Amino acid sequence: MSTIRVRSPASYWLAVPAAAWMLGVVVVPIVLLVWVSFWGGRTFSTTSPLTFDNYARFFANQTYVKLAMSTVVHTATLMAVTGVLGYCIAYFLTMKVRSPIWRMALFLAFIVPFWTSTLIRAIAWIPFLGVNGVINQTLMFVGVTQSPIEAFLYSRTGITMAQVSLYTMMAAGPVVYMLNSIAPALREAAMTLKAPPLVVFWRIVFPLTLPGVVIGQVLVFLNVMSDFATVATIGGNKHALLSNLVLLFYEGSQIRAASVVAVLLMICMLIGVVAALRVVDIRRLGADR
Amino acid sequence: MDTLAQPSRVDEAVAPVLARPQLDLELRGIRKRYGDFTAVDGISLKVAKGQFVCLLGPSGCGKTTTLRCVAGLEEPDDGGVLIGGKEVTRNPPWQRDIAMMFQDFALFPHMTVAKQVAFGLEMLKKPKAEIAKRVHEVLTSFEIAVLADRKPASLSGGQRQRVALARAMITEPRILLLDEPIGALDYSLRETVMLELKLLQQRTGISFIWVTHDQNEAFSLGDLVVVMNHAHIEQQGTPEEILQRPATAFVAGFVQGNNVFRGRVVEVTAGLAKVATAAGSFLVSVGPSPPLAGDEVSFSVRAERITDIVSDRHLNVLSARCTAVEYFGSVRRHIFERADGEVLKYDQFGAHAARIAVGQRSTLGWQPEDSVLHTGRVE
Numbered sequence: 001m002s003t004i005r006v007r008s009p010a011s012y013w014l015a016v017p018a019a020a021w022m023l024g025v026v027v028v029p030i031v032l033l034v035w036v037s038f039w040g041g042r043t044f045s046t047t048s049p050l051t052f053d054n055y056a057r058f059f060a061n062q063t064y065v066k067l068a069m070s071t072v073v074h075t076a077t078l079m080a081v082t083g084v085l086g087y088c089i090a091y092f093l094t095m096k097v098r099s100p101i102w103r104m105a106l107f108l109a110f111i112v113p114f115w116t117s118t119l120i121r122a123i124a125w126i127p128f129l130g131v132n133g134v135i136n137q138t139l140m141f142v143g144v145t146q147s148p149i150e151a152f153l154y155s156r157t158g159i160t161m162a163q164v165s166l167y168t169m170m171a172a173g174p175v176v177y178m179l180n181s182i183a184p185a186l187r188e189a190a191m192t193l194k195a196p197p198l199v200v201f202w203r204i205v206f207p208l209t210l211p212g213v214v215i216g217q218v219l220v221f222l223n224v225m226s227d228f229a230t231v232a233t234i235g236g237n238k239h240a241l242l243s244n245l246v247l248l249f250y251e252g253s254q255i256r257a258a259s260v261v262a263v264l265l266m267i268c269m270l271i272g273v274v275a276a277l278r279v280v281d282i283r284r285l286g287a288d289r
Numbered sequence: 290m291d292t293l294a295q296p297s298r299v300d301e302a303v304a305p306v307l308a309r310p311q312l313d314l315e316l317r318g319i320r321k322r323y324g325d326f327t328a329v330d331g332i333s334l335k336v337a338k339g340q341f342v343c344l345l346g347p348s349g350c351g352k353t354t355t356l357r358c359v360a361g362l363e364e365p366d367d368g369g370v371l372i373g374g375k376e377v378t379r380n381p382p383w384q385r386d387i388a389m390m391f392q393d394f395a396l397f398p399h400m401t402v403a404k405q406v407a408f409g410l411e412m413l414k415k416p417k418a419e420i421a422k423r424v425h426e427v428l429t430s431f432e433i434a435v436l437a438d439r440k441p442a443s444l445s446g447g448q449r450q451r452v453a454l455a456r457a458m459i460t461e462p463r464i465l466l467l468d469e470p471i472g473a474l475d476y477s478l479r480e481t482v483m484l485e486l487k488l489l490q491q492r493t494g495i496s497f498i499w500v501t502h503d504q505n506e507a508f509s510l511g512d513l514v515v516v517m518n519h520a521h522i523e524q525q526g527t528p529e530e531i532l533q534r535p536a537t538a539f540v541a542g543f544v545q546g547n548n549v550f551r552g553r554v555v556e557v558t559a560g561l562a563k564v565a566t567a568a569g570s571f572l573v574s575v576g577p578s579p580p581l582a583g584d585e586v587s588f589s590v591r592a593e594r595i596t597d598i599v600s601d602r603h604l605n606v607l608s609a610r611c612t613a614v615e616y617f618g619s620v621r622r623h624i625f626e627r628a629d630g631e632v633l634k635y636d637q638f639g640a641h642a643a644r645i646a647v648g649q650r651s652t653l654g655w656q657p658e659d660s661v662l663h664t665g666r667v668e
Contacts, residue, residue, distance in 0.1 A: 193460065
C-alpha cells in the first residue's frame with residue numbers, strides 16, 4: 001500500500017509540475033489560437049473585434065472545403081489500410097511466429113526504421129518512389145513496364161504509400177499488446193465448443209483485441225491529420241491537406257486564416273477521438289481480465 | 290430432452306451399455322514429445338460408456354497432456370485416439386464429440402453468462418429459439434439464471450465454475466474433459482462441488498475424464514483411477530484396488546497412508562517372502578507368481594494395518610521412536626522414525642486406544658498379509 005492517499009493534499013503537489021507544463025504549452029496556446037481565429041477588423045491586435053468572418057471566408061471558398069473533405073477521405077483511407085495491415089502483422093508476430101528469437105528479430109526489423117525522425121523517413125521515400133527510383137527501376141527490370149511510372153512520387157498514391165509505411169506500426173503496436181494478453185485457453189475453450197478457427201477469431205480474438213484496434217486507429221488518425229511533412233515532401237507542391245494549409249497561411253503571415261484551419265483541424269480530431277471512445281472505453285482497457 | 294435436468298434418463302443410458310458394450314474413449318499407446326522431453330510415453334486406456342475416470346499424478350506426469358491429446362489440442366506423435374469407436378487422432382478439437390472444462394475456467398471475458406453458455410449451441414447451428422430455451426433451462430438447473438446478464442469479471446470463483454460447467458455440458462458431449470476443475474475453488478467449496486459433479490455425471494451418463502493431483506478427489510469421484518508418473522501409467526483400477534493393492538512403490542508412496550519398504554528377497558516359502566530392508570527383515574505374503582530369492586522388490590503396509598498391541602500373529606515387528614502425532618478428527622496419525630531414516634506412519638482410529646506420546650519408543654507390528662508386494666514395473 002502506498003503511504004500517499006490518493007486524494008491527500010500532498011498528492012496534488014505531485015501533479016503541479018506536469019500541470020504547469022501542460023498549461024503553458026497546451027492550454028494557453030490553444031486558447032490563444034481559438035481567440036485569434038475570431039479576430040476581425042483590419043489591425044492585428046488584442047483590441048480586434050471578435051467575428052465569425054474568418055470562418056465564413058474559409059467555408060465560402062470551395063477549394064478549402066474540398067481540401068478539408070479530401071483530408072478526411074485521405075485519413076480514412078490511411079486508417080483502413082494501416083488497420084488491416086497492422087492487424088495482420090500483429091497477428092502474425094504474436095500468433096504465428098513460435099520461436100521467441102524470430103519474434104524478437106522480426107519485431108526489431110519492424111521498428112528499427114522508427115528510430116529515425118519522421119521527416120528523414122519521409123525524405124527517404126523520394127529515391128524510392130521517384131521516376132528513376134527503386135520501384136520504377138525494379139518494375140522495368142522485371143519487365144512489368146517499359147517506361148517509368150510517374151504516379152509514385154508527387155502524387156496521392158506516393159503520399160499514401162509513404163504514410164502507410166510510417167503509421168502501420170502505430171496501428172499494429174496496441175494490437176500486439178492486446179493479442180498477447182489473450183490467454184491461449186480462451187481460444188482452446190472456443191475450439192472445444194466446436195468453433196472452427198475463423199469463428200474463434202471472429203467471436204473471441206477480434207472482440208478482445210478491439211480496444212487495441214481502436215487505440216491504433218486513433219493514433220493513426222491523429223498523426224495523419226497533422227502530418228504536413230510527408231505530404232509536403234512526397235506530394236511536392238501539387239498536393240496538400242489541411243495541415244499543409246496551416247503552414248501555407250502561416251508562411252504567408254495570414255495568422256487569422258491559419259488559426260481558423262488549426263481550430264477546424266482540432267475540432268475534427270476531437271470528434272474522431274470522442275467517436276473512438278464511444279466504441280471502446282480505453283480507460284477501462286484490460287479491466288475485464 | 291434435457292439430460293441435465295431429468296434424472297430419469299439414467300435407466301435409458303445404462304440399458305444399451307449392457308446390450309452393446311461400447312467404449313467412449315480408447316487411447317492406443319499415445320506418445321507426445323516436446324524436444325527432448327517426453328510428456329506422454331505410450332498411454333493406453335479404455336473408458337467404458339458413462340465412466341468417471343480420474344487421471345491422478347504429480348505435476349509434470351503427463352496427465353494434462355494426455356487430456357489435451359483427447360481434446361485434440363495436442364496431436365500425439367504416435368498412437369491413436371478413438372472417441373465412441375471412431376478414430377479421431379488427427380481431427381481438430383471442433384470435430385470431436387467432447388467438451389472441456391479448463392483449470393481457470395477460460396470464460397470469455399467479453400461475453401455475458403448467457404452468451405457463454407449459448408456459444409456451444411450456436412456452433413452447432415441450432416435454431417435461435419431453441420438455443421434461448423435450452424440456455425434458460427441449463428442456467429436454471431445450474432442455479433445461475435440470476436447471473437445471465439453478468440460478465441465473468443463480476444462473478445465469484447464458485448459462480449465461474451458453474452458457468453464453465455454449464456457452458457461445457459449444454460452441448461451434451463460424449464465425454465467431458467476436466468482439467469483440475471475445482472483446483473481454483475476455495476477449499477470449503479470443493480467438497481460440495483465434487484458431490485454435485487459426481488451426481489451430475491451419474492444422472493447424465495456422460496463420461497468424465499478428470500485430471501487432478503489431489504488423491505481425495507480421485508478416490509472419492511473415480512470409477513476408474515489412473516495413476517500416472519513420468520509420462521506413463523503406473524496403475525489403473527478402482528479406488529479400492531489402488532488403495533488396497535498398490536502395484537508399484539511409486540503408487541504406494543503417492544497414495545496417502547502407505548509405508549513403503551524396499552529391499553531384497555532372502556527366501557520364499559509357503560506363500561511368504563522374506564525381504565531384507567534397511568529397516569529390518571520382514572515377511573510379506575506373495576501372490577500366484579512369487580518373486581525369486583535375490584530379487585529387488587518393494588512392498589507397502591497401510592498405516593491403519595499396523596498395531597501397537599503386538600501378538601503372536603504379528604510376525605513383523607519394528608521398534609521405533611514416535612516423532613510426531615497428527616490429529617485428523619477420526620484418525621490419529623503417529624509418525625515414527627524408522628531405522629533406515631524414513632518415516633513409519635501408524636494410524637489409530639477413534640479415541641479408545643492408548644495414546645502414544647511424542648518421544649516415546651514403541652513396538653509396532655503387522656501380519657504378512659497386511660503388506661502388499663508390488664508387482665508392477667520397478668523403477
